[in-house]
Amino acid sequence: MTSTITGAPTGVAPGQPSPAPEARKKKQGGGLGGYLLVRFLLIFPTIFILVSTVFLLMRTTGDPITAALGGRLPADQLAERVHAAGYDRPLFTQYVEYMGQIARGDFGHTISDNRPVTEVLTTYGTATLELAFYALIVAFAIGIPLGRYAASRRDKGPDAGLRIGAVLAYATPVFFIGILLKLVFSVWLDWLPVAGRASTGAEIAMQHDGLQTGFYTIDAISTGNPQILRDVLEHAVLPAIALGLLTGGIFLRLVRTNVIGTLSTGYVEAARSRGVNERRLLRKHAWRPALVPIITVIGLQVALMLSGAVLTETTFEWKGLGFQLIQYVKARDYVAVQGMVVMLAVIVALTNFVVDIIAALVDPRIRF
């Protein structure tokens, strides 16, 4: 993610003979603006590569129309439709055309229900964003305080328990956590709804009275009816926990590692030798520097969360991008699949860019 720059030979270890001095100077002279420009320009090849990869991979299986309708139409009709859609032209022509379309923001129409892919993306994207938002809250609420606590009790009972918990959270598939949560809280205890984003009544009420942002929380608030808001939030609890636990476990480990790292640095050691007590050391000296690397790692978590969202949404029938993507795959609607995958690639590339900016602003060492 971040190391494209490092990929260049400047990334040699400190002990190495440095590159020619003038080359170094030039690199450092770029400053923040230059760094951000390079980062920004790198988005394009990244997206370009991903789009090309996905396009070529999907086309090796044949054209989307045969995939979707093969066997259901006589061969001549099928050939006619393939021809009409232009899928019998040379691959390169199609590729150039597809690239041109994407550059204009046109992802084509889905085959199964003939909707513009962009519309599908905006409709279901909001649901995924909402889920990711709640999951991030859960992840932060779990990972950061517990990671700090584990670091402060290093190698003692609580640390051991938390570390094992974090490994467990990683090892258990999101969908299995989801199924367990459903079993316990929806089926046995009957506290929370089993699946979906809202009950049917609430959805109808929101369509009538509320805003139509697609973010159910906002829509529910806009109806002014606390019952509806409660319904929407209750539906979000289990999916958010299932997805948040995974990321939370990663945050926990990361915070723990970093705090332990900063607690043994020179300046903390110096403060310790001046008689600053351990709690103050953690709070005032070691804590904030330990958080910086987490910002960069969040960028990687976005990709992980999107993968997790696909699984969580399927488990809880949360009608977001992931859920819909699987539906389209099952319908063999490869135009839709391709469009959605490309869109997700763009989201990942953009988030990584934003994360790089934040990281560079926070930590000047990153810039050159």
Add this chain to the structure above:
Amino acid sequence: MTIPTNVAPAPVRPSLWKRLPVVHQVRSSVGLQRSMLVGGLVLVGIYVITALFAPWLAPYGFAQIRVGDTLFGSQQPPSSEHWFGTTVAGYDVLSRCLWGARPALLVMLAAVVLSIFIGVTGGLLSGYFGGWVDRVLVVVADAIYAFPSLLLAIVAAIVINHGQSDLWGGILAAAVAITVVFIPQYFRVIRAETVRIKSEAFVESARVIGASHPRIMTRHVLRNSTRTLPLILTLNCSEAVLTLAALGFLGFGIEPTVAADWGYDLNKSLSDVTSGIWWTSLYPGLAIALSVLGVTLVGESLNDLADPRLRTRRAASQAAGVVGAVTVVPGGVLSAGAEGIEGLDLLEGTADELFAGPTEDEPLARPSTDEEGGRS
């Protein structure tokens, strides 16, 4: 490396057993770290044994739905005939849990071997020769690395067998899908190491005495750049099992009649959950979680032991013994035992020892420590 000759007693090379990678780590770990590592190894052991001996361990076949003329019945709760109950299609849950270890192990092996082979070769060539091909490969690897791996795996699964699978098709699809995701990780690590090592003096020397490129690459660069591989490898094994399970859960799994697939079983159990039928989902889920847990515990422990900041205290004191070898008398706590400093097999320069060195601060190719990569 040279060993000071004026120090007695004469250095004794530890036995091969003690120098084996994992054995060495078990010996050098303490407390929680040790129990995590040992626990992980035990789980992995159970898992491998289950996979190897599934036909003898499982009471029924993975696709068996009747004994003689009697059907098992659908969604039967756990009983003495079916310890873990039966699924909606009438399979025995216990048997499918045990049989399911096989495809998971196969996928894991195939994916890891393939991705190591391609990733290491690519990383080595790219890092060694550099140039614009190298730049392009780096950008490509980064692009793939940043992409949600599951989506990539889904696309790969569609491409390979149009989403539905027989045994080998399913295993191959999962393996290739996972390989695509893993190659960039190996590529990045090996390439970074190669770039670093190729400017070392010993590579210069080899070049001066006229060694050929292939020889330098394999003998001097490759051998010194593989230190981090065991760590990525174990972490990737667990990820492989998870990805296979996820693919199965999403409906791109292996058909139930050709092999048992834990993910597939979980997918089918999703509708049972709402009616309170817990045995069809709990046991396959536990099977996934435990096998991943075993591999992850091993990987995590190896990683922690390799990172001087994370090593638990006794191991840390050993590290201190390396730096200031003159001042520290390790005494009985060290595995070196009575041989004192010389007994520390550090000067032997085995790969894992180098790895455990205290000056080691290399970024490991794990998401959690990856941020260091962007800094240098």
